[in-house]
Amino acid sequence: MCAAVVAAVLAAALAGLPRPAAANPPAGTFAERLSGHGGPVMDVAATPTDALTASFDNSVGYWDLATGTARWLEGHRAAVKSVTRLSPTQAVSSGDDFSAIVWDLAAGTPIHRLEGHQGTVADVAVSPGGTRIATAGWDGRIGIWSADGALERWLTGHDGAVNAVAFVDDATLASASADGSLRVWSLATGAETRVLARHGFAINVLAVNAAAGWIAYGAVDGVTRVASLADGTTVADLSAGRRPVLALALSPDCGQLAIGDGEGHVMVVETNGWTVTSDSAATARGPVWALSFADDAHLVAGGIDDSAAVIAATGITAPVLGAVQRPFLRPPEEMDNGERQFQRKCSVCHTLTGGGDRRAGPTLAGIIGRPAGTVPGYRYSEMLSHSDIIWSEATLGALFDLGPEHYVPGSNMPMQRITDARDRHDLIDFLRQNTE
Numbered sequence: 307m308c309a310a311v312v313a314a315v316l317a318a319a320l321a322g323l324p325r326p327a328a329a330n331p332p333a334g335t336f337a338e339r340l341s342g343h344g345g346p347v348m349d350v351a352a353t354p355t356d357a358l359t360a361s362f363d364n365s366v367g368y369w370d371l372a373t374g375t376a377r378w379l380e381g382h383r384a385a386v387k388s389v390t391r392l393s394p395t396q397a398v399s400s401g402d403d404f405s406a407i408v409w410d411l412a413a414g415t416p417i418h419r420l421e422g423h424q425g426t427v428a429d430v431a432v433s434p435g436g437t438r439i440a441t442a443g444w445d446g447r448i449g450i451w452s453a454d455g456a457l458e459r460w461l462t463g464h465d466g467a468v469n470a471v472a473f474v475d476d477a478t479l480a481s482a483s484a485d486g487s488l489r490v491w492s493l494a495t496g497a498e499t500r501v502l503a504r505h506g507f508a509i510n511v512l513a514v515n516a517a518a519g520w521i522a523y524g525a526v527d528g529v530t531r532v533a534s535l536a537d538g539t540t541v542a543d544l545s546a547g548r549r550p551v552l553a554l555a556l557s558p559d560c561g562q563l564a565i566g567d568g569e570g571h572v573m574v575v576e577t578n579g580w581t582v583t584s585d586s587a588a589t590a591r592g593p594v595w596a597l598s599f600a601d602d603a604h605l606v607a608g609g610i611d612d613s614a615a616v617i618a619a620t621g622i623t624a625p626v627l628g629a630v631q632r633p634f635l636r637p638p639e640e641m642d643n644g645e646r647q648f649q650r651k652c653s654v655c656h657t658l659t660g661g662g663d664r665r666a667g668p669t670l671a672g673i674i675g676r677p678a679g680t681v682p683g684y685r686y687s688e689m690l691s692h693s694d695i696i697w698s699e700a701t702l703g704a705l706f707d708l709g710p711e712h713y714v715p716g717s718n719m720p721m722q723r724i725t726d727a728r729d730r731h732d733l734i735d736f737l738r739q740n741t742e
């Protein structure tokens with residue numbers, strides 16, 4: 307794995323590919339922050355010169371790491387959960403819209419859509435030779451696809467949502483599930499060949515070092531363990547007790563493993579003797595969902611902020627994320643019921659005022675009296691852009707009384723009902739007063 311990553315980076319450097327925004331920035335100079343997303347950062351895939359970020363705002367950011375500027379890859383219809391490099395010129399991402407997308411990085415456009423899962427596609431992985439893509443579905447299935455987007459087969463056997471996939475080699479895949487198991491599959495036959503762990507708690511994340519013969523896994527109960535790929539015996543137990551474990555990243559030379567958790571820490575372990583070289587809080591509040599090494603000395607980390615940060619793998623002196631209080635985390639007693647409804651249920655996807663903020667949904671500025679599907683520049687679903695609804699207290703009430711899936715079936719709005727009439731009334735009152 308480590309060697310394959312290095313090869314891809316070298317190939318990119320040799321090909322002299324155009325980078326986003328700036329041409330050929332020197333490797334090893336890093337912007338401190340990657341700012342511009344309109345929602346939390348769920349995953350990151352970095353090289354010494356660029357990074358891909360997957361965000362709750364439905365987009366993938368393609369960053370020039372020297373300048374901290376991004377190009378946006380737009381095409382997912384819901385939150386993006388995972389992103390990785392497919393080749394020097396292509397990436398693949400997946401998310402809550404039940405699909406994965408192969409992107410042309412130079413053009414910034416989708417090339418293939420990998421459809422067929424019946425739930426969130428929580429993780430996507432690329433084989434070392436770049437010939438296969440694996441998708442982890444919360445429908446309990448794993449999709450195996452060729453690099454041109456054609457489905458090769460479904461792998462079935464997990465008893466719960468599949469959270470993570472990682473290739474051991476081009477014909478062998480490891481997978482981890484909410485059913486607590488870590489399994490290995492032969493892609494030649496589609497059969498499960500080994501169960502490496504029965505952990506008892508959901509396993510969230512994986513990192514493989516095939517050359518060294520181990521796989522690391524992180525779980526909901528705070529356990530991070532390194533297991534032998536041959537027989538599952540424990541090579542090292544790196545559990546720090548902070549739960550859940552949400553991110554694992556291996557450095558390009560495979561010498562370091564970074565672990566991110568729900569309490570906002572990033573721990574770096576040196577993989578020769580499994581000693582902890584750094585363990586510090588990367589976020590003032592909230593989890594670390596996204597971690598990837600840019601080079602052997604730098605990590606890119608993301609979480610609940612609308613931005614990711616570049617941090618030294620040797621340790622950080624103060625939290626670099628989570629400094630800004632997200633409105634939906636404000637103490638409930640500071641807000642009246644209408645505002646509380648909005649902050650908790652809507653603010654992660656909608657702003658109240660227009661402006662440059664990127665969010666998954668269109669701004670709600672001027673919503674009362676506004677015809678549906680008419681914010682300029684926002685990419686609506688066909689359903690909403692062709693609707694003749696005018697948003698009013700009555701139509702907004704119906705939207706959340708019935709739920710978007712019934713009131714505007716086929717729209718990209720998340721399924722959500724507000725069944726309490728007083729909550730609906732207070733929310734709409736709040737919107738009326740704060741969106742004029």
Ligand code: HEC
Nearest residue numbers: 651652655666667668678679680686687690717718719720
């Ligand atoms: C996970 C993200 C998400 C959340 C949470 C969310 N929305 Fe939305 N909303 C969207 C998306 C995406 C669209 C556009 C749907 C489409 O194009 O079909 C949308 C569209 C809308 C529209 C139609 C706007 C227009 O211009 O026609 C309204 C009104 C709306 N949302 C209100 C709300 C309210 C009120 C809440 C909270 C109770 C909420 N939404 C929660 C993502 C979200």
